[in-house]
Amino acid sequence: MSVDQSPMNQLITDNIDIWTSTVKTKSASGRGSSKKRELYGVKKLRELILELAVRGKLVPQDPTDEPASVLLERIAEEKAQLVKDKKIKKPKKLSEISPEDKLFDLPEGWSWERLGNIGDTNIGLTYSPKDVGDTGTPVLRSANIQKNRIDLKELVRVNTEVKNSAYVSRGDLLICARNGSKALVGKTAKIGDLNEPMAFGAFMAIFRSQINSYVEVFLNSPVYRRNLDGVSTTTINQITQSNLRATLCAVPPYSEQHRIVAKVDELMTLCDQLEQQTEASIEAHQLLVTTLLDTLTNSADTDELMQNWARISEHFDTLFTTEASIDQLKQTILQLAVMGKLVPQDPTDEPAAKLLERVAIEKAQLIKDKKIKKQKALPPISDDEKPFELPSGWEWCRFGDLCKLVTSGSRGWKAFYANTGATFIRSQDIKYDRVEFDERAYVQLPKSTEGKRTRVDVGNLLMTITGANVAKVAVVEEQMEEAYVSQHVALIKLIDSALIDYLHVWLTGSMGGRGLLLQSSYGAKPGLNLQNINELLVPLAPILELNRVVFKVRELLIICEQLKGSLKESQTTQLYLTDAIVEQVV
Numbered sequence: 001m002s003v004d005q006s007p008m009n010q011l012i013t014d015n016i017d018i019w020t021s022t023v024k025t026k027s028a029s030g031r032g033s034s035k036k037r038e039l040y041g042v043k044k045l046r047e048l049i050l051e052l053a054v055r056g057k058l059v060p061q062d063p064t065d066e067p068a069s070v071l072l073e074r075i076a077e078e079k080a081q082l083v084k085d086k087k088i089k090k091p092k093k094l095s096e097i098s099p100e101d102k103l104f105d106l107p108e109g110w111s112w113e114r115l116g117n118i119g120d121t122n123i124g125l126t127y128s129p130k131d132v133g134d135t136g137t138p139v140l141r142s143a144n145i146q147k148n149r150i151d152l153k154e155l156v157r158v159n160t161e162v163k164n165s166a167y168v169s170r171g172d173l174l175i176c177a178r179n180g181s182k183a184l185v186g187k188t189a190k191i192g193d194l195n196e197p198m199a200f201g202a203f204m205a206i207f208r209s210q211i212n213s214y215v216e217v218f219l220n221s222p223v224y225r226r227n228l229d230g231v232s233t234t235t236i237n238q239i240t241q242s243n244l245r246a247t248l249c250a251v252p253p254y255s256e257q258h259r260i261v262a263k264v265d266e267l268m269t270l271c272d273q274l275e276q277q278t279e280a281s282i283e284a285h286q287l288l289v290t291t292l293l294d295t296l297t298n299s300a301d302t303d304e305l306m307q308n309w310a311r312i313s314e315h316f317d318t319l320f321t322t323e324a325s326i327d328q329l330k331q332t333i334l335q336l337a338v339m340g341k342l343v344p345q346d347p348t349d350e351p352a353a354k355l356l357e358r359v360a361i362e363k364a365q366l367i368k369d370k371k372i373k374k375q376k377a378l379p380p381i382s383d384d385e386k387p388f389e390l391p392s393g394w395e396w397c398r399f400g401d402l403c404k405l406v407t408s409g410s411r412g413w414k415a416f417y418a419n420t421g422a423t424f425i426r427s428q429d430i431k432y433d434r435v436e437f438d439e440r441a442y443v444q445l446p447k448s449t450e451g452k453r454t455r456v457d458v459g460n461l462l463m464t465i466t467g468a469n470v471a472k473v474a475v476v477e478e479q480m481e482e483a484y485v486s487q488h489v490a491l492i493k494l495i496d497s498a499l500i501d502y503l504h505v506w507l508t509g510s511m512g513g514r515g516l517l518l519q520s521s522y523g524a525k526p527g528l529n530l531q532n533i534n535e536l537l538v539p540l541a542p543i544l545e546l547n548r549v550v551f552k553v554r555e556l557l558i559i560c561e562q563l564k565g566s567l568k569e570s571q572t573t574q575l576y577l578t579d580a581i582v583e584q585v586v
Helices: 007-014 016-021 040-055 068-084 212-219 222-229 241-246 254-297 302-313 323-338 352-368 497-507 513-520 530-534 543-585
Strands: 111-114 119-123 137-140 156-158 173-176 188-190 204-209 248-251 395-398 403-408 422-425 441-443 461-464 473-475 483-485 489-494 537-540
Touching: 007 016, 007 254, 016 040, 016 254, 016 543, 040 212, 040 222, 040 254, 040 543, 068 111, 068 248, 119 241, 173 212, 188 212, 204 212, 204 241, 212 222, 212 248, 212 254, 254 302, 254 323, 323 497, 323 543, 352 395, 352 537, 403 530, 461 497, 473 497, 483 489, 489 497, 489 530, 497 513, 497 537, 497 543, 513 530
Parallel strands: 422 483
Antiparallel strands: 111 248, 119 204, 137 156, 173 188, 173 204, 395 537, 403 489, 422 441, 461 473, 461 489
C-alpha cells in the first residue's frame, strides 16, 4: 500500500498493527446470524479521520484562502435573493451563536454556522402500503444507505402522485431521520447520478447546499454524532427538521473544504483496503483452523490422530487466537469424544450392548409398574443413518431408548403468570449448558391444572424446541422447589442418570447430536417435535469409557475457557490502546 507520509498517513502506518488487529466481538445469536465481529481498529480510524477533518487538523491551512465568513455571507445573500424572487419561502430565523454554543476552537479562517443558514432541508414522502408495487416512482429509504454510500439494489416503488419537493437531486445529502435503531439515525450519503427520478421516504430527510461535499463529511463525523446523541426530541429516535437546521457546523474556507474532502476520500480508500485485508486474513485464518481440526476428526486411527495433533500443537499459539477458533477447537473436542477418539479404549470394559440391555430391562419394569407409559416402538437403525464408524464395544441407539419421558410444556400457561409461585422455565432461560434466569417467570397453578407431567427435577435435561436457538440443551444441576417447562421446552428424564453428562456432550456438539437435530428441524422459524428427539441417534460407549470421556472433555473445555479469558483480556487491552491513540491525537 503506497501512501504519502503526511501526519495522518504516518499515524496510519505507524499503528498499522493496532488498526488491523483490534477486533471487537459483537453479541449475535441464532442460526444464520451476520458476522459476530467488528473491525474496531479500522472503525476508530475512520472516526478519527472525520474528527480531525472537521476540527481543521487533517490538512494544512493556507492563509491566502478566502475565509469561511465571506463564503457564508455569499450564501446568505443568495438565499435572501431567492426569498425576494419568491423561489423559496422565507425560513424561520435561527438563534444567534453564543460563545457557549461553540463546541471547540476553530483554526483561523473557519467559522461556526447553523446548518439551516447554510442550506435547506426537507422531510420525505409519506405513502400507503397499498401504493407499493413493482412499477412507479422509486422511494429511497434507510436501507438504501449502506456504508455512507447510496445503494440502489433494493428499491421500493410507489404508484402515487409525488410532489416535487419529495424528489432528490444529484448532490443532495440523504439522511436517515427516524428509525427504531438509534445507531441508524443520522446515517448520511450523497446522491450521485440517477438513471431515473427518485423520491425519498417519510422517515428520511435531505440536505441541500452549495457545500454538500464538506457537509457530508461533517454529518458522518463523531462531532455530529455526539451532537445528535445529546438532542432529546421524543422517546422516538429521530432527527427533526428544526434540530437539523439548528445544528452547529464548523465551516472551513471553501478552498480548504476541497482539500479536506479529497484527503478524506484518500484516507477512506486506505481504510477500505485495510478492512478488506483484515477480513481476508481473518477468513484465511479460520479456514486454516477448520482444515487442520478436520484432520483430527477424519483420522483413521489413534496413530494418525496423534500425528495430526502434533502438527497442530506446534502452531497452537498462532492458530487459536480468536474466539471463533477456540469455539471450533471446543466443537472438535466434543466430536472426538463421541467418536471414541478422545480417550483410549480398554478391551476389558463391559461393552455398551450390556448397558443397553440393562436400560431396556429397567424401562420394561417401569412400564410394568405403571410408573411410565409404554412408548411407541422406535424405528430400527439402518447402516445409512450412521454418521460415522464406532470403535469396538460401542453401539448406536435411539435417544428415546434411554429415556423414560420426553415431553414438552402445555399451552396456555400465560394465563397463570404471577409474581410468585412455581418457576416457569422458558426457552430464553436455557443456555448451552445450564439453566440461567435473566428474569425469572412464575406461575400460580390452580389444582385442576395438569402439572406433574412437566415438573422439573435435578438430573433432567431441558431442550429448546422452537426459536432461533433451537436444540440448546441444559442440565438441571440444582433442585428448584417447584418448576415447570413452557411449550417451547422439551423435558427429558433419563432411565439411567449416570448417562446425563455424556449425553449432554453429544447433544451440544454442532457436528454431533445438535447438528443432527438442526438437520431435522422444520419451518421458517426452526422447530423440533418430540419424535425428532426420540429418534435421534446416539453413539453409546461402554459405561466405564463414558466416565473417562466426560472427565477428559471437562478438563479440555476448562483449558478452552482459560484461553478465551486470556484472549478477552488481550482484546480489552487492544481496545483501550486504540481509544488512547485516538484520544491523544484529537
